[in-house]
Amino acid sequence: MPRVTKRDALKSLPRQRLVRLAHQFSIRLEPRARKHEIVDELAGSRVLSIPRILASLDHDERKKIEVRLGRPLVHASDVLTHADVHAAELRETQTDAHKKKWGQYFTSAAIATFMASLLDIPETSHLRVLDPGAGTGILGLSLARRLLGRGQVKAVELFAIEQEGAAFERLAASFDVAMRDLGPRLRAHAIQADVLGLATPQLGTEPLPSFDLIISNPPYFKLPPAEDRGGDAPNIYARFMEVASSLLEPGGRMCFIIPRSYASGYYFKRFRRRFHRRMQLERVHLFESRSRAFVVDKVLQENIIVVYRKAGPESGGLVRISTSTTREASSPRASNSSQSRAKPCSRSPPARRTYA
Numbered sequence: 001m002p003r004v005t006k007r008d009a010l011k012s013l014p015r016q017r018l019v020r021l022a023h024q025f026s027i028r029l030e031p032r033a034r035k036h037e038i039v040d041e042l043a044g045s046r047v048l049s050i051p052r053i054l055a056s057l058d059h060d061e062r063k064k065i066e067v068r069l070g071r072p073l074v075h076a077s078d079v080l081t082h083a084d085v086h087a088a089e090l091r092e093t094q095t096d097a098h099k100k101k102w103g104q105y106f107t108s109a110a111i112a113t114f115m116a117s118l119l120d121i122p123e124t125s126h127l128r129v130l131d132p133g134a135g136t137g138i139l140g141l142s143l144a145r146r147l148l149g150r151g152q153v154k155a156v157e158l159f160a161i162e163q164e165g166a167a168f169e170r171l172a173a174s175f176d177v178a179m180r181d182l183g184p185r186l187r188a189h190a191i192q193a194d195v196l197g198l199a200t201p202q203l204g205t206e207p208l209p210s211f212d213l214i215i216s217n218p219p220y221f222k223l224p225p226a227e228d229r230g231g232d233a234p235n236i237y238a239r240f241m242e243v244a245s246s247l248l249e250p251g252g253r254m255c256f257i258i259p260r261s262y263a264s265g266y267y268f269k270r271f272r273r274r275f276h277r278r279m280q281l282e283r284v285h286l287f288e289s290r291s292r293a294f295v296v297d298k299v300l301q302e303n304i305i306v307v308y309r310k311a312g313p314e315s316g317g318l319v320r321i322s323t324s325t326t327r328e329a330s331s332p333r334a335s336n337s338s339q340s341r342a343k344p345c346s347r348s349p350p351a352r353r354t355y356a
């Protein structure tokens with residue numbers, strides 16, 4: 001089914017409604033702008049994404065657009081819409097200090113969808129998925145949506161862990177909507193907890209099960225050496241990777257978007273040794289520009305997306321490497337628009353030099 005475009009949706013709304021939409025998202029319009037000029041202005045705005053437009057429509061407005069288009073108003077991001085809109089609210093309302101304290105920078109729907117596409121799907125009918133540091137839930141939901149689009153997957157049980165209160169509330173709300181949209185094949189659990197505590201479950205708390213797939217955009221900030229929960233990982237994102245790997249089924253896979261700092265240098269040496277003892281790197285995606293992965297949050301990080309499989313260091317295999325150019329970085333594609341090449345890994349010296 002063809003996707004609805006911003007223009008499709010906007011053109012169907014009366015001028016007055018478009019002006020309200022512009023006002024709601026602080027988009028400035030010329031006072032006497034004609035309807036087609038307002039449509040142009042709104043369609044060209046980065047702030048007003050398609051999920052936001054769809055989420056702001058009421059039932060009658062949706063119906064009207066559907067009649068005009070002659071088809072149901074479905075967008076590839078529909079299941080992600082609520083998570084995306086909630087993230088936008090937090091982005092706008094939380095202070096910089098709060099965002100920094102929690103490492104709270106949200107993934108766009110395009111990157112979430114891309115990350116979900118990188119994981120090979122196990123041939124099992126029931127899959128358990130974990131999203132640690134889930135924010136408003138966009139990553140776990142994008143993976144659940146992809147898995148449930150496959151005939152062979154009968155059911156997905158999604159666990160998402162978020163510690164910060166405002167994000168957790170929105171996570172729970174996103175899951176309610178997603179379970180309604182995707183039906184009984186999805187069971188989604190939003191859990192308010194500290195991911196670092198999952199490595200050593202407390203007496204009296206129910207331990208988590210193990211997972212087939214894990215997807216995460218963890219927080220990034222330095223951990224003080226005296227911080228017990230951090231193991232000896234120098235940065236919280238590395239500790240999230242370790243905790244996640246301990247929760248994977250043998251053969252299970254995890255996809256993380258992280259800074260590339262762990263791949264070299266002294267500080268991460270012990271972490272790399274420990275981690276690569278049981279985790280096999282399968283895939284790396286590089287963003288060629290520094291800031292494009294988080295355009296909205298303006299976080300200057302050298303991000304990479306990695307996929308690891310839980311397996312011993314002796315298991316060998318190929319590492320697939322892809323890149324997206326500056327222009328593609330906000331909605332990368334695994335094959336068409338990115339270069340992909342496979343490289344021998346594990347026993348081969350080049351990969352070891354880089355990652356061991």
Ligand SMILES: C[S@@+](CC[C@H](N)C(=O)[O-])C[C@H]1O[C@@H](n2cnc3c(N)ncnc32)[C@H](O)[C@@H]1O
Nearest residue numbers: 102105106107133134135163164194195217219
């Ligand atoms: C970089 S954000 C990513 C959010 C979401 N995964 C996404 O991709 O949009 C990291 C999230 O982890 C949460 N977080 C930070 N420390 C945490 C901890 N120790 N345990 C659980 N969640 C944590 C933050 O509140 C934040 O929502």
